[in-house]
Amino acid sequence: MTALSAILSCSAFLLATAIFAAFIARSKQAIKFIYGLSFGLSAIAFAIAVDALATATSPDAASSLVLPIGLPWLGSHFRLDALSAFFLTVVNFGGMLSSLYALGYGRHEHAPHRVLPFFPAFIAGMSLVILADDAFTFLMSWEFMSLASWALVISHHRDTNNRKAGYLYIVMASFGTLTLLLAFGLLAGPDGNYSFASMQAAEHAPLTSGLVLALLLVGAGSKAGLVPLHVWLPRAHPAAPSHVSALMSGVMTKVAVYGFIRVVFDLLGTPTWWFGIVVLAIGGITAVLGILHALMESDLKRLLAYSTIENIGVIFVSLGLALAFKANGMGLAAALALTAALFHVLNHSFFKSLLFFGAGAVLTATGERDMEKLGGLIHRMPVTAVVFLVGCIAISALPPFNGFVSEWLTFQAVLQSPALPQWGLKLLVPAVGGLLALAAALAAACFVKVFGVTFLGRPRTGLAERATEVDGFSLSAMSALAFLCLAAGVLPGIVIDSLAPVTLSLIGQRMPAQTDIPWLSIVPIAEARSSYNGLLVFLFILFSASLTAYLVHRFGSRRIRRAPAWDCGFPISDPATQYTASSFAQPIRRVFGTLIFRARDRVTMPPPGDIRPARFTLEMHDHVWEGVYLPIVGAVGFAAEKLNYLQFLTIRRYLSLVFLTLVLLLLALALWS
Incomplete structure (x- = not known):
């Protein structure tokens, strides 16, 4: 059996698992059985x-396979x-660890029968x-992926906000599929070979290629979360169960990146130089607005x-650089930028899955995801706190973890921009580099x-004070991802x-x-320009931290003393006096x-002598949501109301309307003609 046939067989068994889950989802052993099979x-x-x-x-x-299903002539x-092997690695590794995490987390689900049938179907x-090699199979699989994830988003359908998130998500997903259909139609041309x-x-x-790029930015970009098509993502991802949120945020957005790369870098051929300008600008704006x-x-x-x-913005900045370099025949710089994008795809799947798993652990232990009601969890959930800290450092692009390496490679690609011949790119690339630095x-x-607000300080509520560590399955999945965040940063070559x-x-x-370079360093272009050694950075941090701890304990007091934090002379024990997420x-x-x-x-401050409390009111607006989508x-609601009378016409008027349309x-x- 070939590798392609084996992976297709795994997908088929995942679909069979989804069907089987629909029948046994209410049994006590269903969680272990379904998630175990998915794992x-x-x-x-x-x-x-x-x-x-x-x-x-x-x-x-590459290997190919044609199955006699789908369109009769196709x-x-x-x-x-x-390319597909790399993204399959990302998808199935994310599915594997999400399944492991769900073996523990799934026991706390209120309605597991609404999640179990769709989870393996989503992975499949x-x-x-990623395996599709024609437009019809790609779009059918894309729509199937969207519908399975939509069912998972509305699994907690009794919550009004979740229902609204699910409705927004399915509308945006359908719109994205429509634009992808138009893009493939343009690529197929008048012959219709899909x-x-x-x-x-x-x-x-050139006009066709430009239209395809625009449609891909809308279709794949809406699924990935590019601004201004991002509005569904912060509503839908939190609505899903945490192991599904990790799959959607850490993995599904990368499937959208795959769709963009497959069409723009593979099917379109050599790009035009201004493709890079469009993708760079959108990526830079997305990165800053998102953070x-x-x-x-x-x-x-x-x-x-x-x-x-x-992070999707960071990836698209790298892809924009790769397009600009490829259009100008700068192969080595294009390979550097594309490697940075793919490396960040892998890194983001690691640390974002880890962070969503950590958020799910906090939610399981406290029942809260509002940071203003948490605090002090490092004392009650020490393992979760440590691995969550690893994820925070990695996503902040700090060495020696993996997020630093991929963003460093992106900046190395930015530094190659003076060799570009077009002035538009010469001016835009440094500006986008500045946006990336700001976003970092x-x-x-x-x-x-x-x-700080979630794990440090004092518990702000009784729920946080009574929290306990989560199960072994969840901790194992988070620990594995934390280790990979370190390993990919220390051994990036x-x-x-x-x-x-x-x-x-x-x-x-x-x-x-890179693996042939001494001391496991990485040299993107030439050693005279730049190099990085994650192993030496890690050893230096480890040595300096250990030496500092030794010196403090050797020459200071060996006795551990605990005391309340300095309160500026006002001993108020209320946890509300701590920094909050909003004040930070x-x-x-x-x-x-x-x-x-x-x-x-x-700020409403009562006059002296008035015992009413002072009040702070904050008002913020989302320009994209209020200016574009609302x-x-x-308009849709107005048009629907005005056209509502069409469903009450007589037969004679219906026939007249059909005749007039014809x-x-x-x-x-x-x-x-």
């Missing part, structure tokens, strides 16, 4: 995908190459999208969802807030060399081999809030 099948597919990526030595090593085409749908091989071999006019929204949040899962938008700094501030077959197939060039973000809100959020705060919703269509056809 095993995802692990098998993951191992096969890793082996396929390791053995993909040339673009010709069938269903599937293909496994280096994502795998089928196989990817035919699209790749065809010549595409600014995250900073303003106090809901832990919504904050993580907004942070996903920021804001991300660090954001996750200092997250960890192994990851970079593993990505070489992907860049070779899409760019025609790869980064220099106040300085940043005052800098950016007026422009980005139209933020207004007002008017569309209002005449107008024939007239339009006559004028067109």
Whole structure:
């Protein structure tokens, strides 16, 4: 059996597991059985995908398969190459660890029968999208993935906000699928050949290529969370159970990135230089707006969802750089930028899944995801606190963890921009580099807030004070991801060399081999320009921290003394005197809030002698939601109300309306011809 057939078989068994789950979902053993099967099948597919990526030595090593299902004259085409093998690795590893986490977390679900049938189907749908080798199979799998994830989003359907999130998500998903359908229609051309091989071999006019890029940015970008198509993501991802949120945020958004790369880098052929300008600008704006929204949040899962938008922006900045370099024949720089994008895809799947797992652990232990009602959890959930801290450091792009390496590679690609011939790119790339630097700094501030307010200080409520550590399955999944965040940051050369077959197939060039460099350093372009050694940085941090601890205990007091924090002479024991998530973000809100959020705060202070409490009121607005989507919703509602009378017409009026429509269509056809 070939690797492609084996992975398709795993997807088929996952679909069979989903069907079987519908019948046994209410039994006591269903959680262990379904999640255990999902874990095993995802692990098998993951191992096969890793082996396929390791053995993909040339673009010709891809395997194909046609199944007699789907359209009668087309069938269903599937293909496994280096690009699909890499993304299958991401999908199935995420599915494997989400299943492991769910073995413990799933026991706390109020309605597991609404989750179990759709969870393995969701994993299978994502795998089928990546394996699809024709437009029909791709779109069918894409829609199946969207519907399965939508069912998981509304699994807690009794919550009004969850129902609204599910409705918004399915509308945006349907709109995205429509734009992808139009994009593939343009690629297929008048011959209507929907196989990817035919699209790749065809010549595409510049106007067609531009339209396809625009449609891909809408279709794949809406699923990934690009601004201004991001509005569904911070509503839908938190609504789902936490192990599903990790899959949606850490994995499903990468399937959208795969769709963009497959079409723009593979099917469209050589890009035009201005493609890079469009993708760079959208990516830079997405990164900054995403992390600014995250900073303003106090809901832990919504904050993580907004942070996903920021990381998607970072990935698309790297992809925009790769397009600009590829269009100008700068193969090595394009390979560097594409490697940075793919590395960040992998890294984000690690640390974002870890953080959503951590949020799920906090939710299980306390019943709360509002950071204003948490605090002090490091004493009650020490293991969760440590692994969550690893995720916070990694997503803040701090060494020696993995988030630093991929963003560092992106900045190395930015530094290659002076060699670009177009002045538009020469001016835009440094500006976007500045936006990335701003986003990185804001991300660090954001996750200092997250960890500090959630895990440090004193418990703000009784729920936080009574919290206990979560189960072993959840801790195992989080610990594995924390270890990988460190391993990928300390040994990045192994990851970079593993990505070489992907860049070779899409760019025609790869980064220099990194594992042959002494001391496990990485050198993106040349040692005279820049290099990084994650292992030495890790050893230095470990040595300096150990030496500092030794000196403090050796020359200071060995006795541990505990005392309350300095309270400026006002001993007030109320936990409300601590910093809150809102107060932590106040300085940043005052800098950016007026422009980005139209933020207004007002303090009502009673006069002396008045015993009424002072009141603080904060008002913020989402420009995209209020300026773009609410008017569309209002227009649709108005049109629906005005057209409502059409369903009450008589038969004679219906026939007259049909006749008039037919005449107008024939007239339009006559004028067109």
